[in-house]
Amino acid sequence: MSFFSAENISAGYNGKTVLNNISFQVEKNSIIGILGANGSGKTTLLKAICNIINHSGICILDNQNLSKLSARELSQVCSYIPQRSGIDIDISLIDVVCMGFNSRIGIFNQPTKEMHYQAIQALDKVGLRHKAYENYRSLSEGQKQLCIAARTIVSNPKLMVLDEPESALDINHRYKIMSIFKNMAKESDSCAIITLHDPNLALQMCDRLILLKNGEILNIIEPKNDGLEYMENALSKLYGTVSLVYCKDKFNKSHLVILN
Amino acid sequence: MAVWGGFCLGITGFTYQTIFRNPLSSPDIIGVSSGASAGAAAGILFFGSSLAITLSSFFGAFCAVIVALLLASLDNTGRNGSIVLSGIAVHALAQTVLMALKLTADPEKELASIEYWIMGGLNNISIYDMKIPAIFCIISMSILFLLHRQIILLSADSDEAKMLGVDVKKMQLTVLLISTLAVACTISLTGLISFIGLLAPHIARLITKNNRKTTMVLSGLMGSAILSLADILARSVASTELPISIFTSLIGAPFLIYLIIKRRYVL
Numbered sequence: 065m066s067f068f069s070a071e072n073i074s075a076g077y078n079g080k081t082v083l084n085n086i087s088f089q090v091e092k093n094s095i096i097g098i099l100g101a102n103g104s105g106k107t108t109l110l111k112a113i114c115n116i117i118n119h120s121g122i123c124i125l126d127n128q129n130l131s132k133l134s135a136r137e138l139s140q141v142c143s144y145i146p147q148r149s150g151i152d153i154d155i156s157l158i159d160v161v162c163m164g165f166n167s168r169i170g171i172f173n174q175p176t177k178e179m180h181y182q183a184i185q186a187l188d189k190v191g192l193r194h195k196a197y198e199n200y201r202s203l204s205e206g207q208k209q210l211c212i213a214a215r216t217i218v219s220n221p222k223l224m225v226l227d228e229p230e231s232a233l234d235i236n237h238r239y240k241i242m243s244i245f246k247n248m249a250k251e252s253d254s255c256a257i258i259t260l261h262d263p264n265l266a267l268q269m270c271d272r273l274i275l276l277k278n279g280e281i282l283n284i285i286e287p288k289n290d291g292l293e294y295m296e297n298a299l300s301k302l303y304g305t306v307s308l309v310y311c312k313d314k315f316n317k318s319h320l321v322i323l324n
Numbered sequence: 325m326a327v328w329g330g331f332c333l334g335i336t337g338f339t340y341q342t343i344f345r346n347p348l349s350s351p352d353i354i355g356v357s358s359g360a361s362a363g364a365a366a367g368i369l370f371f372g373s374s375l376a377i378t379l380s381s382f383f384g385a386f387c388a389v390i391v392a393l394l395l396a397s398l399d400n401t402g403r404n405g406s407i408v409l410s411g412i413a414v415h416a417l418a419q420t421v422l423m424a425l426k427l428t429a430d431p432e433k434e435l436a437s438i439e440y441w442i443m444g445g446l447n448n449i450s451i452y453d454m455k456i457p458a459i460f461c462i463i464s465m466s467i468l469f470l471l472h473r474q475i476i477l478l479s480a481d482s483d484e485a486k487m488l489g490v491d492v493k494k495m496q497l498t499v500l501l502i503s504t505l506a507v508a509c510t511i512s513l514t515g516l517i518s519f520i521g522l523l524a525p526h527i528a529r530l531i532t533k534n535n536r537k538t539t540m541v542l543s544g545l546m547g548s549a550i551l552s553l554a555d556i557l558a559r560s561v562a563s564t565e566l567p568i569s570i571f572t573s574l575i576g577a578p579f580l581i582y583l584i585i586k587r588r589y590v591l
Contacts, residue, residue, distance in 0.1 A: 111483070114483075114487055116483045116486065116487070134491065135486050135487075135489055135490060135491045135492070136489040136490075136491070138486075138487070138489070139486075139487055139488055139489030140489065142487070143487070144483075144484070144487035146481065146483060146484055149480065149481075149484060150345075150479075150480045150481030150483075150484050151479065151480050151484075152345060152479070153342060153345070153476070153479050153535045154529060154533055154534045154535055155476065155534055155535050155536075156534055156536075159476070159534075159536065163476075163477060163480075163488050164488070166473070166477060166488045166489045166490065167488065167489030171471065171473075171474055171495075172470040172471065174473065199533065199534065
């Protein structure tokens, strides 16, 4: 059985179906991306997985049914990054990152010294160490995303559910943050389900891609293994006619690029 | 009394503003104070003794909050807004009760004492009266301090807080009940005291520029300081003691205007 599997997930708002019978699996150490037009149900799917919204069907992570877990248990195995964090008070970055430890310390307790140290390390990874004691609200949107990513790093989950964690980042940071998540998946025996803003980034960084349209799975492609023509057809069904080409960068490494 | 009452109002103001993410929140928002007024009015009309007035205003405050929270729980989406909305509904309801009670009151004596109660004052409170409420307040303040981290977590979106391992609904309810207990204990003795719960946390945040435990403590201390100042003024300006809310509002309103102008009008 797969490390994570979603079976027959359906969900909707106010009687309107947004997701229709979605099933897929994610293997340990891998990253699966979700691509789809606006309103295709990407965020809803992530919220259903995290059990934030009502849904039918089940999600199993490492033999645990996610909807049976309490908030505390769920947050110990699964970390969620919303499109925008709702934090809107004056609070230092280090305190934001330490929120990631919440489910591992008693509700009355404070994070330990060791946890503080880990939080600093995580901020270092995303390049915000020098701002650790500054006000979260003084950050740019991109820096906020990096800070929230650091919070996911310290929480050390089995499953990362990430909703466009790179939407506000510049190109350099996009690749950096995705590599961090990728390494986390590889090194700590976890996996990630991620919706991405940028299809090129998705083609390059994800092991598999779910193509979502009107709440249904059109196709699941594997950028590393599938044929160019097959993927081109699949993506064209999603975005209208697109071309896929291989480009070589100046280090002679080949990249898959989508052209409209 | 001023020190302790101000402290409670400051801390609970901080708590409310943080979990509702609304800089204008104070315990009034979920109907505590109007419940307390209605309760006090009932106490003045039907019993008359000062102990009965205290008890009945405490009862009124608590009922108001319980009703508000019950109403809010009817809306199962778990949004913050529903608590605020039902608070406003309860507030309106309690005001109506208060008006009805005032109408039946004897205009010479009872109506006057209802009005005086609503304006608040720290005279006529002996150490003996304070004992039991003080114990409640100390307990609830300590719990709020211990829950400080959770209160901060509640300031994020409820989805986000949930995914950080907070049982949002239960925690919100717990924190609200505890802080309401403290407020009810305080204002049932003092009568309404406006602006402290609103103002003290703003001053504290202006000084510390963050939302850590120190800010919370400072909110309490600021509350104590403002209320003590107002109490001193109330006792010394005129030959008879004036209602304390005149002075808290006198300090509070200009400061609020200052905050608006400075555009630091956020948490």
